Amino acid sequence: xxxxxxxxxxxxxxxxxxxxxxxxxxxxxxxxxxxxxxxxxxxxxxxxxxxxxxxxxxxxxxxxxxxxxxxxxxxxxxxxxxxxxxxxxxxxxxxxxxxxxxxxxxxxxxxxxxxxxxxxxxxxxxxxxxxxxxxxxx
Numbered sequence: 001x002x003x004x005x006x007x008x009x010x011x012x013x014x015x016x017x018x019x020x021x022x023x024x025x026x027x028x029x030x031x032x033x034x035x036x037x038x039x040x041x042x043x044x045x046x047x048x049x050x051x052x053x054x055x056x057x058x059x060x061x062x063x064x065x066x067x068x069x070x071x072x073x074x075x076x077x078x079x080x081x082x083x084x085x086x087x088x089x090x091x092x093x094x095x096x097x098x099x100x101x102x103x104x105x106x107x108x109x110x111x112x113x114x115x116x117x118x119x120x121x122x123x124x125x126x127x128x129x130x131x132x133x134x135x136x137x138x
Contacts, residue, residue, distance in 0.1 A: 018068050033060045043084040046112045052078050079088045083122040086111045090123060094135045104131055 019078045023031070031032055038044045038059055047054075055078075056063045070081050102110070108119035 007053045008019075018072060018114065021068060023068060027071050028073055031059075031061055032073045034061060035066060035069060039081070043085075043089075045082045046110070048091065048109070048112050048114055050082060050112055054071055083126065086113065086119075087123055087126040090119070090131055091134065092125075094131060095138050107131070 009050060031124070035055070038055060043060065044050050044055060044058065052063050052066060056066055057059075059066070061069075066077060070078055074081060076084070090107065093111075101106060105116040108116045112118065113119040114121070120130055123129075123134070127134060129137075
């Protein structure tokens with residue numbers, strides 16, 4: 001996957017966008033660690049009001065640097081990263097609790113989505129099937 005990311009059109013366009021960046025590889029990786037921690041430990045993506053400015057305040061990184069790091073190191077944008085972590089959380093939830101009484105709409109809100117349709121769209125884009133179909137396969 002790392003080789004693909006180096007040569008993917010998305011990453012190449014990001015590399016051109018940030019070719020005059022002051023961030024060294026080492027600094028970008030250090031900032032990526034802070035961003036990853038915010039998602040994996042603090043689970044910022046589960047807040048419905050999660051935003052780039054709020055992530056910047058939490059991590060004490062500039063919005064521009066956060067975008068640059070996510071773009072260059074992960075080959076995606078802030079919203080794609082947010083949805084990635086939300087879909088991972090959804091999959092975990094759907095695996096662990098086939099029927100815990102939550103509707104898909106309630107699950108969507110619990111995961112930080114503002115609507116069931118947005119949740120379904122993000123999940124289907126990532127997994128190729130709807131959350132309900134995923135749940136039935138578990």
